[in-house]
Amino acid sequence: MAEITNFRGEVQEAASDADREVEILIARVGERVRRARDRKGIPRRVLSEKSGVSPRYLAQLEAGEGNISIGLLQRVAHALDHKIEWLVGEDDPWSSEALRVADLFRTANARTQARVLATLSPEPVAAARAHRICLVGLRGAGKSTLGRRAGDVLGIPFLELNREIEEQSGMPVEELMALYGQEGYRRLEAQAIDRVIATHDTMILAVAGGIVAEPETYNVLLSKFHTIWVKATPAEHMARVREQGDTRPMAGNPEAMEQLRSILTAREALYERALAKLDTSGRTEDESLDEMLALIRSHDFLG
Structure with a gap:
């Protein structure tokens, strides 16, 4: 009887851990959507129009209460000009170093960008073109x-x-x-x-x-x-x-x-x-x- 109790307890504990991980993921996605929207100065209403996701659902998502589907999240990511991996990954995509590099690259001239890509990309730029x-x-x-x-x-x-x-x-x-x-x-x-x-x-x-x-x-x-x-x-x-x-x-x-x-x-x-x-x-x-x-x-x- 004790073994059954332990088994059930272990299953419940494992399920509880998985639920917590899901909650953490949902909260992380919601926070990153909100931060990306704030950084771009996009009102929630505008993001709704661009992504096709209702303002109410976006509000739930940003509050960490919305279990959004992959398809809808992809639409939100596209509307924010971000890759979906940035919203769900464990590494912080908004670290000061990452933001500075992204901003510098975006404003650099074509020759500088080509040199950066040649350094970072495993495929030569000329071959990619x-x-x-x-x-x-x-x-x-x-x-x-x-x-x-x-x-x-x-x-x-x-x-x-x-x-x-x-x-x-x-x-x-x-x-x-x-x-x-x-x-x-x-x-x-x-x-x-x-x-x-x-x-x-x-x-x-x-x-x-x-x-x-x-x-x-x-x-x-x-x-x-x-x-x-x-x-x-x-x-x-x-x-x-x-x-x-x-x-x-x-x-x-x-x-x-x-x-x-x-x-x-x-x-x-x-x-x-x-x-x-x-x-x-x-x-x-x-x-x-x-x-x-x-x-x-x-x-x-x-x-």
Whole structure:
């Protein structure tokens, strides 16, 4: 009889220890979600909208009372621009050293970041980028036109990320944005980039201008592609878009040019992280193409 009592006691004690570990994990996840949200200055309501998790559930989670599923936690982590491992791991991801390194890396120029990655990554940076080239910059700079022509000259595939997303979803960009919203579309962009990386070692890719504002996605581009910032003056950006038959930038918006200048100014530091720069201002299409091909050769992007 004593043996049965001991056995039951040991089982109850083991179950109690497991329950305590689960409680500690839930409390740790809740605390880290709250700290990440506070650090980014994101109200709970905004995090709810970005993640699709209700404010009430987020409040329970942050209080250590919500036993959240892996799927929902992944959505919360994505909305906070963190990996899910950061929220559940035992090591403190917000140690002063980790935060300082992350901040320094985020604000460093492309050359410094490349040196850091070369030191920390077991795979050489050049090997990770393979022969993939990515063109970044605002619409109207010439990414699609020059990318397509460069691909023809070099005999390598050219893709536009938006067209890739449309083909996979079977829906135009406008409908996808209306259905999933900005955050949902950014997730589709990230997934499309992963597919491109998995299926192409040699290519030229043109991406939408705003993708550089998504830190995690842009870091993937910088690490897996040789990046070229294709730029122009605000006036030429606007004129080229209108020449394409799109009058939306100016329609009913007399301040459109000023807004365009503000966008360029705000994103300039992000575009500067590209490995190379091509200014198409005041140049013919053929002149810009020749310079792009020269950049690709001088930087040895295709080996």
